[in-house]
Amino acid sequence: MIDAGVASTEPFDILVVDDQPMIIEAVRRVLATEPLARVHGCLRATEAIANACAIQPAVILQDLKLADGDGLSLVAEYRSHPQLQECSVVVLSSTQDPLIKANAFIAGASDYLEKLPPAIEFVARVRHHALASRALAARNRAVAALEAKDAELHRRNALLDEANARLKRANQELVVDIREQRQRVEALASAGGGLASIQDLDVLLQTILADSVAFSGATSGALFVREGAQLRPAALYSDGVARPALPRAPTTPIDASTIVGAVAASGNATRIERPPASGVSPRLAVDGALSSKGRSCLVLPVSKGAGVLGVLALADAADEDGFSAEDERLLRNFADLAAVALERAQAARALIFRMVSMAALRDPSETAGHVQRVAGIAELLFEAWAIERELPAAQRAKHRDLLRIAAILHDVGKVGIADAILKKAGRLDADERASMERHAAIGSELFSGLRSDLDECAAEVALCHHEKWDGSGYPRSLKAEGIPLFARIVAVADVYDALASPRAYKEPWSRERILALFADEAGRHFDPNFARILCARIAEVEAVRDAFMDEPARAP
Numbered sequence: 001m002i003d004a005g006v007a008s009t010e011p012f013d014i015l016v017v018d019d020q021p022m023i024i025e026a027v028r029r030v031l032a033t034e035p036l037a038r039v040h041g042c043l044r045a046t047e048a049i050a051n052a053c054a055i056q057p058a059v060i061l062q063d064l065k066l067a068d069g070d071g072l073s074l075v076a077e078y079r080s081h082p083q084l085q086e087c088s089v090v091v092l093s094s095t096q097d098p099l100i101k102a103n104a105f106i107a108g109a110s111d112y113l114e115k116l117p118p119a120i121e122f123v124a125r126v127r128h129h130a131l132a133s134r135a136l137a138a139r140n141r142a143v144a145a146l147e148a149k150d151a152e153l154h155r156r157n158a159l160l161d162e163a164n165a166r167l168k169r170a171n172q173e174l175v176v177d178i179r180e181q182r183q184r185v186e187a188l189a190s191a192g193g194g195l196a197s198i199q200d201l202d203v204l205l206q207t208i209l210a211d212s213v214a215f216s217g218a219t220s221g222a223l224f225v226r227e228g229a230q231l232r233p234a235a236l237y238s239d240g241v242a243r244p245a246l247p248r249a250p251t252t253p254i255d256a257s258t259i260v261g262a263v264a265a266s267g268n269a270t271r272i273e274r275p276p277a278s279g280v281s282p283r284l285a286v287d288g289a290l291s292s293k294g295r296s297c298l299v300l301p302v303s304k305g306a307g308v309l310g311v312l313a314l315a316d317a318a319d320e321d322g323f324s325a326e327d328e329r330l331l332r333n334f335a336d337l338a339a340v341a342l343e344r345a346q347a348a349r350a351l352i353f354r355m356v357s358m359a360a361l362r363d364p365s366e367t368a369g370h371v372q373r374v375a376g377i378a379e380l381l382f383e384a385w386a387i388e389r390e391l392p393a394a395q396r397a398k399h400r401d402l403l404r405i406a407a408i409l410h411d412v413g414k415v416g417i418a419d420a421i422l423k424k425a426g427r428l429d430a431d432e433r434a435s436m437e438r439h440a441a442i443g444s445e446l447f448s449g450l451r452s453d454l455d456e457c458a459a460e461v462a463l464c465h466h467e468k469w470d471g472s473g474y475p476r477s478l479k480a481e482g483i484p485l486f487a488r489i490v491a492v493a494d495v496y497d498a499l500a501s502p503r504a505y506k507e508p509w510s511r512e513r514i515l516a517l518f519a520d521e522a523g524r525h526f527d528p529n530f531a532r533i534l535c536a537r538i539a540e541v542e543a544v545r546d547a548f549m550d551e552p553a554r555a556p
Helices: 021-033 045-055 071-080 098-107 119-195 201-216 259-266 325-362 368-388 393-408 412-416 430-445 453-464 485-500 511-521 528-536 538-547
Strands: 012-017 037-042 059-062 088-093 111-114 218-227 230-238 241-244 270-272 297-304 307-317
Touching: 012 021, 012 045, 012 119, 021 037, 021 119, 037 045, 045 071, 059 071, 059 119, 071 088, 071 098, 088 098, 088 119, 098 111, 111 119, 119 201, 119 325, 201 218, 201 230, 201 241, 201 307, 201 325, 201 393, 218 259, 230 259, 230 307, 259 270, 259 297, 259 307, 270 325, 297 325, 307 325, 325 393, 368 393, 368 485, 368 528, 368 538, 393 453, 393 485, 412 430, 430 453, 453 485, 485 511, 485 528, 485 538, 511 528, 511 538, 528 538
Parallel strands: 012 037, 012 059, 059 088, 088 111
Antiparallel strands: 218 230, 218 307, 230 241, 270 297, 297 307
16 A cells, blocks of 8 residues: 555556556556556557646656657656656666666656566555655645745735835825925915015905915916906906906806806805816806816905905816815915905005095096006016016015005195196196196105105105106206106106097197107106117007006095
């Protein structure tokens, strides 16, 4: 019987490859003492490999001399065949030549037996080689299982490494995200604090919109202010720039007909991440009040207490997933800060226009439209000049804010001039002219004793906007760059509007006549830089003029 070293109840196969049937039968009889041994015979060399692969014997007993082939070659084939690597190959031959025996072992034989050895020896050898084959098979299975476990361990380690790498990346991304969110919050708080320093309402509105776009990643947007039951677009953002909306831009009713109107009516924010499946987007605002492709939108009320002062509409997020909940949360906080600044700026604008209205009561030419045109043109001239000199954006914004208000108030000193002079239809005599010229000093005195940047700018512009580059102006005969910068700018804007606007005593001048005058007077009456910019940007200057033509005074 097979040793207990290999499972004794499992049969094993013996393949005898010999062209003599009597040898096969003799082997079967000798191995009959091993009840688990199953003996198979093969008479042809050409069939040996196929039979061995089919049977998968523990031991192959191979004769060397076969009628149709060479047994020694078969031994080598067994050893090279992938399905027979675990078989014990025993040469069973009548040849006793030592060289042949040596060649048999070289070919891969496990043993060499001469036909037929004594039964007890033969059975023992076959049993030994069967056990060796079984042991090799068990070893190979164990090695394969170990390799499989090792491969599985490597796979799991690789998965663990990958998971750890993902976790590390996630932690890094989380740290970065937290840092970015903190930076966004800090930047938003800084921007909100910066709103408090802006004096001019138009500059404030554009700044609120530009900051909101920057924080949200929108590509277009608008800021609406409330006027009764309507929303008037006050600032528009497109092509990377926030601009004031045209005064005659269409208004949006405060009702459910548009998203913007509904937000103003309810006081609740609305966020649409992407258009509905139908592809039909709800109306964001009245057509023409906001340019949008309608991919996504974030619309928030600008509220103080229970009152809605305006609506901030951000559209077309750069991110294909639209605006996020975090965007909405941050912009809600910013809109609350903006509401405080907006209410303050509206109150300041109302006060400024009351002063303008007082001047207009004395001088019919000093209308809200006139001061808005002068302020808008002055801002345009300054911005072009500042960009040429590469002034930082923050510095440009601060000066632009101060300039607009100072320009609006440039002729406020006319409140101190007698009606007989202001409303005289004909030319003024020398005394009347001297009296009229006093409005510059009167306007400056209105801001005397105060110390803010705005007061200083307004005083300088009121006092010096009639000075001339060559020193022939009034009231101090200042010359060239001795004239304050803002006064030089307002001088160009003020004269342009006086020439381009109709008066009771004249028709508006043509573009050609105006350009000719500024070309002639550059370096005499006007700072040549600003005269040059006005001529170069005349189309933009005319757009500002047309936007505020004949506009009545407006108090937000």
